[in-house]
Amino acid sequence: MKxxxxxxxxxxxLHASTQAQDGGNNRxxxxxxxxxxxxxxxxxxxxxxxxxxYNRYTSEIKQVKTQNPDMGEIEMEEKVVNIRKKxxxxxxxxxxxxxxxxxxxxxxEFNNVIRKELQERRQDRRNNxxx
Numbered sequence: 001m002k003x004x005x006x007x008x009x010x011x012x013x014l015h016a017s018t019q020a021q022d023g024g025n026n027r028x029x030x031x032x033x034x035x036x037x038x039x040x041x042x043x044x045x046x047x048x049x050x051x052x053x054y055n056r057y058t059s060e061i062k063q064v065k066t067q068n069p070d071m072g073e074i075e076m077e078e079k080v081v082n083i084r085k086k087x088x089x090x091x092x093x094x095x096x097x098x099x100x101x102x103x104x105x106x107x108x109e110f111n112n113v114i115r116k117e118l119q120e121r122r123q124d125r126r127n128n129x130x131x
Contacts, residue, residue, distance in 0.1 A: 039106045040099050049094035057087045
């Protein structure tokens with residue numbers, strides 16, 4: 001268990017250092033890494049293989065979204081689905097097929113939780129503004 005926690009901390013620090021330009025996004029990414037690792041019950045060996053693939057996966061999705069800001073919603077989703085299909089086989093080399101399917105559900109679940117939290121915070125700020 002200590003080895004797993006140590007490995008997670010090392011991976012978190014490596015990931016955080018590569019994402020230093022993102023500012024506040026580092027904390028969200030760190031939470032996401034911990035959330036996914038916990039929910040998938042990744043072993044140390046799985047985590048060492050999984051996270052580099054995950055970093056490439058998220059980088060590719062971010063690149064598509066930033067390079068195509070005027071793209072329609074359906075076209076954007078189609079590109080993202082194609083990236084997911086591509087990486088499904090790569091993830092399967094690091095973790096079981098069952099965990100790969102769980103990962104995509106967990107990833108979406110985490111993103112929805114973050115989106116909801118941001119909406120609530122924005123709403124709270126609007127409601128608490130002095131007139």
